[in-house]
Amino acid sequence: MSEVGSDKLSARLHQAVDDHPVDVPDLLTPARSRRRRRRILGGTAAVAVVVTGALAVSQLLSSAPRTALVAATPSPTVVASSAPAVTPSPSILTNDTIALRCGPQMVKYDALPQFARMTNPWHVAHVAHSYRVGDIVAMLPANQHTYPAYCRIPAVGHESDEVPFAALEPAALTALERVAMCSESMSISDRSVVLTGQAEPSVDFTTPDLRDAGIFAAASAGKMMVLLLSQGTSSYACFLYPQPWDFGGVSMGAAGDTRGLEVGLRGSAAGAAGKSVVPGPATYYSAVGRLPANARTIEFTISKKVVDTVTADANGWWVAAFMVDGRNSMSEPSTYAIKDAAGTVLKSGKFWG
Amino acid sequence: MDVDAEFEHYVADSFARLCRTGFLLCGDWQRAEDAAQETLFKMHRSWGRIARHEGLDAYARQTLVRTLIDEWRRPWRRRENVAEVLPEASATPIDATSQIDDRDQLVRAVAQLAPRQRACVVLRFYLDTSVSDTATALGCSEGNVKRLTSDGLAALRAALETTEGSLT
Numbered sequence: 001m002s003e004v005g006s007d008k009l010s011a012r013l014h015q016a017v018d019d020h021p022v023d024v025p026d027l028l029t030p031a032r033s034r035r036r037r038r039r040i041l042g043g044t045a046a047v048a049v050v051v052t053g054a055l056a057v058s059q060l061l062s063s064a065p066r067t068a069l070v071a072a073t074p075s076p077t078v079v080a081s082s083a084p085a086v087t088p089s090p091s092i093l094t095n096d097t098i099a100l101r102c103g104p105q106m107v108k109y110d111a112l113p114q115f116a117r118m119t120n121p122w123h124v125a126h127v128a129h130s131y132r133v134g135d136i137v138a139m140l141p142a143n144q145h146t147y148p149a150y151c152r153i154p155a156v157g158h159e160s161d162e163v164p165f166a167a168l169e170p171a172a173l174t175a176l177e178r179v180a181m182c183s184e185s186m187s188i189s190d191r192s193v194v195l196t197g198q199a200e201p202s203v204d205f206t207t208p209d210l211r212d213a214g215i216f217a218a219a220s221a222g223k224m225m226v227l228l229l230s231q232g233t234s235s236y237a238c239f240l241y242p243q244p245w246d247f248g249g250v251s252m253g254a255a256g257d258t259r260g261l262e263v264g265l266r267g268s269a270a271g272a273a274g275k276s277v278v279p280g281p282a283t284y285y286s287a288v289g290r291l292p293a294n295a296r297t298i299e300f301t302i303s304k305k306v307v308d309t310v311t312a313d314a315n316g317w318w319v320a321a322f323m324v325d326g327r328n329s330m331s332e333p334s335t336y337a338i339k340d341a342a343g344t345v346l347k348s349g350k351f352w353g
Numbered sequence: 354m355d356v357d358a359e360f361e362h363y364v365a366d367s368f369a370r371l372c373r374t375g376f377l378l379c380g381d382w383q384r385a386e387d388a389a390q391e392t393l394f395k396m397h398r399s400w401g402r403i404a405r406h407e408g409l410d411a412y413a414r415q416t417l418v419r420t421l422i423d424e425w426r427r428p429w430r431r432r433e434n435v436a437e438v439l440p441e442a443s444a445t446p447i448d449a450t451s452q453i454d455d456r457d458q459l460v461r462a463v464a465q466l467a468p469r470q471r472a473c474v475v476l477r478f479y480l481d482t483s484v485s486d487t488a489t490a491l492g493c494s495e496g497n498v499k500r501l502t503s504d505g506l507a508a509l510r511a512a513l514e515t516t517e518g519s520l521t
Binding site for chain 1: 357360361364365368369372373376377382386390393394397459460461463465474475478479481506509
């Protein structure tokens, strides 16, 4: 490019953004707070651990559980216990027993970069839940308390039986196991750093046992699956991905009654050697929401091409999952349009780009 | 000036610039502000060591770019609330992408570049950063920066020439 061209581009870039108003926040207080926490927690909360979380970025969910989709207030109903769950039933395993039996299954996580620097022994995340042989249980390594790995509890004598990651992929699970995986992944961070969207390196696993929740809506794209669950009067949104994906795993959160939508994007231009274990270029979109009473469908477009249209249930709930294979489309213009039963657009907007 | 006051002064001086640079890098103001904040938080951790370093801005650039590069691999969510009942709108479907002005076109064209091409173009032509400093920020060689910049400009020209003619 000639100097003239360079100057023109430079001027146009400045014109494009320099008059955008930017409010300077108070960063000193949260910066001090973060530094204090880092000192307390030590340096073990590796970046790789943060990457593991299916929802490392959720700056819009200030007081919500770490992975909440629709704004909600944390409502843990199970009281934490520092002691392992012990019950009179012989079929219910103690947490110590589970840790012992699951040890061999945890070894495979060592190979994943996002689980690097974790140390044995692993322990049960939800200490107040009860588990039996065959249950899927969330496990945490000794040196961090953020994102869990998962074990299918083996029977005695089968501790060394291989349980590959493929066996925990959404499509390989039964409906009950999917719900269990969602329930096990749930955690609360009441100390989330909303300002930056970074997940706190410490979360609270004193969440309700949702393994008997019902699935009332589901969608899938590729190996990704999105579920809406209900238990009693509460609703939950859950996102299931293959464990090895660097943005993968599971995330789960309470879904409030607010009418709205939330779109999640997980893009990968390519698997970065030695860092990423995403299988290839692709962009995954997951979305859930609750449409206004007079709306019926929501339509998504990427680069002006309709990629998905979903219909809400009688209460307005909807769930969507779609993917763009072969490229990272996160920077492409993406829109949604909310329509009524006659197809009239009631509202539209960009969700990206 | 004490350490805290120095940090606050630097935030006041640099935050908008970091946000605007971040926006050109990622195409989203919310993410740009998050990345700018994260950059400054990271700097605060070692503020006592770096505060008086003459390369402070270069350090901020590098941290911002790397924060956003990390961010490109992370999940992202966007939430919007709507009313309980929406008012009836025009029967004509609304095209949310139709109201794009020239500035949007440039920003969109920049956003279509590959991430590292985009970073080179933004650092070189928005921040007026040297090839050497751009290479440091991206953690690559100067030759790579030259190639990425050249490729990025070519792609930018191609994206824009159909609507407004060449940049040159």
